[in-house]
Amino acid sequence: MSASKLVFYDLLCGTPNTCWSPSCWRTRLVLQHKRIPFDTVWVSYPDIASTVGHTQPGRDPVTLPVIKNGDTWVYDSWEIFLYLEQHFPSTEEIPSLIYPNVEAVYFFENWTHAGPVESLILWILPRMPAFLDESGREFFVRTREDQFGSLEEMAEGQQLEQAEGGFEPIEFLLKRYGPYIAGERVSYQDFVLLATLQWFDMCEPGCVRKIVNFFPTGHFARWYGMLHPLAVTQ
Ligand SMILES: N[C@@H](CCC(=O)N[C@@H](CS)C(=O)NCC(=O)O)C(=O)O
Incomplete structure (x- = not known):
């Protein structure tokens, strides 16, 4: 896993390398659409809290998706979406996903x-x-x-x-x-x-x-x- 790549914590299921969670799919679709390079860390339900609990202090349950970009952690698919829109701005070829507002x-x-x-x-x-x-x-x-x-x-x-x-x-x-x-x-x-x-x-x-x-x-x-x-x- 390269140090500079964004890391996406996605929820594991029984089939390897298969996204299934509706919240995680949202993040994955945005990452893939914007062609942002990322590595996936697959996390099983019982390991969510120990893996990303520090990003959501006091929150129960701790949830995925979570991303780590450099030193910045972001959780919740909506917050991640806004963060990605802000930090990976749209181009002519890949317009903003915030439409119409x-x-x-x-x-x-x-x-x-x-x-x-x-x-x-x-x-x-x-x-x-x-x-x-x-x-x-x-x-x-x-x-x-x-x-x-x-x-x-x-x-x-x-x-x-x-x-x-x-x-x-x-x-x-x-x-x-x-x-x-x-x-x-x-x-x-x-x-x-x-x-x-x-x-x-x-x-x-x-x-x-x-x-x-x-x-x-x-x-x-x-x-x-x-x-x-x-x-x-x-
Ligand atoms: N509002 C959150 C909801 C995330 C959410 O509920 N994630 C579920 C998987 S789809 C989860 O991680 N649940 C952990 C649990 O229930 O223990 C978001 O959009 O990210």
Whole structure:
């Protein structure tokens, strides 16, 4: 690992070199899009606190993503995004991902949790242990069951179709103003949505194709066809 390269702390799963976490995907997509050279340190759930806990004093749980650029540590995908936009300024070839403005981007980031993620969270959480690494799985099941009770019971009655209502505004938006979330050009909103879908697809491979096909007008499916090739763990 070269001393000058930015270091990205990403969350490990059972498949080597595979990004899965929605928050980490956001950071990874920005790093890759801006062509910022970086090294990845893969961290399992139970090792997050000992690896990057010093960056988030008093915070429980300590979370990823975290980056280290020179002597500067930054945590939280939103703060990392702002930091990268500021320290790796846009060029003509790679325009800013803050478009049309930071308020709209921040709203969309929060809405993604409130809409699509909330619509499916009880379907998602019980499916996560299956793709985590062994110690990550043990940690995840123990901590989530302490918090929410049995994951098995949580899964009962949960259907992928619940996502239709959560994603409907995306289809409407893309139909009227696409092809990207903010219109004519790619922005961080696209990456936030793609990051979320990557997480869903780890829970059940192929489920995102089903979700986008809930909408026969096809704009969400077209968007996914355009964006999905970017989701490569470099
Ligand atoms: N607001 C934070 C949320 C990050 C977050 O929740 N990360 C999860 C993985 S997706 C995590 O590290 N969780 C650790 C845990 O729950 O113990 C961000 O956007 O970075």
